[in-house]
Amino acid sequence: xxxxxxxxxxxxxxxxxxxxxxxxxxxxxxxxxxxxxxxxxxxxxxxxxxxxxxxxxxxxxxxxxxxxxxxxxxxxxxxxxxxxxxxxxxxxxxxxxxxxxxxxxxxxxxxxxxxxxxxxxxxxxxxxxxxxxxxxxxxxxxxxxxxxxxxxxxxxxxxxxxxxxxxxxxxxxxxxxxxxxxxxxxxxxxxxxxxxxxxxxxxxxxxxxxxxxxxxxxxxxxxxxxxxxxxxxxxxxxxxxxxxxxxxxxxxxxxxxxxxxxxx
Ligand code: SF4
Ligand code: SF4
Numbered sequence: 001x002x003x004x005x006x007x008x009x010x011x012x013x014x015x016x017x018x019x020x021x022x023x024x025x026x027x028x029x030x031x032x033x034x035x036x037x038x039x040x041x042x043x044x045x046x047x048x049x050x051x052x053x054x055x056x057x058x059x060x061x062x063x064x065x066x067x068x069x070x071x072x073x074x075x076x077x078x079x080x081x082x083x084x085x086x087x088x089x090x091x092x093x094x095x096x097x098x099x100x101x102x103x104x105x106x107x108x109x110x111x112x113x114x115x116x117x118x119x120x121x122x123x124x125x126x127x128x129x130x131x132x133x134x135x136x137x138x139x140x141x142x143x144x145x146x147x148x149x150x151x152x153x154x155x156x157x158x159x160x161x162x163x164x165x166x167x168x169x170x171x172x173x174x175x176x177x178x179x180x181x182x183x184x185x186x187x188x189x190x191x192x193x194x195x196x197x198x199x200x201x202x203x204x205x206x207x208x209x210x211x212x213x214x215x216x217x218x219x220x221x222x223x224x225x226x227x228x229x230x231x232x233x234x235x236x237x238x239x240x241x242x243x244x245x246x247x248x249x250x251x252x253x254x255x256x257x258x259x260x261x262x263x264x
Contacts, residue, residue, distance in 0.1 A: 003075045023152050026149070039096075040097070048172055061203040168233060194246060197239075198239030241253055
């Protein structure tokens, strides 16, 4: 399997770079001869918000979702855990593909919405500070490029409902591409576990916040407490603040007086 780093390096060197206003022609519909083939044997990286959308659609906890439907690839160059959809061992199909297409379509992951457009973050590769860019993934199997409407990258993203994913996606990028991870220093396992829980295993993170001394140690206002109790997206934003505080040393959360004196 190609590693995430190798894939990013290939894109950086071989793929034409596109802006939001650049155009391409594409059409995908149930009548195409390749229908559903892109949902087989494919690497789909999941963002924290993807996990919220799909696990809530399935009515299961984040822990159940991660265990049943995902893989945690181990690669030498990875600075923090990444999550991939687990394909069926025999058929190599995505667990959510059905005869009529995607069975979680309204909540399908960000990268499924974006396809055939990809986004490259050069920062994922050490010593590369180029800015993010778009590119087209022209897979041989995909007949979508044989005709269809003309789209700008921006129009395509709007049409596919990507806008709903932007705010939390950008917040995740700011955290996951932070110099704390992109630097050369190794990160302690306990901190990686914290990152995994606060980003991906949100139901466990909620139990941690409400079932431990957490709220005695941190000053969190009553309105925010009510929000994070019920709303996964609010809890994820809180999780990002927690990572920024505990890993990057930023003042995104405030300790109660008694605890802040102990840490001085
Ligand atoms: S989530 Fe849906 S669109 Fe994405 S690969 Fe699976 S079946 Fe295809
Ligand atoms: S392979 Fe391309 S055209 Fe065929 S179903 Fe997938 S995205 Fe659509």
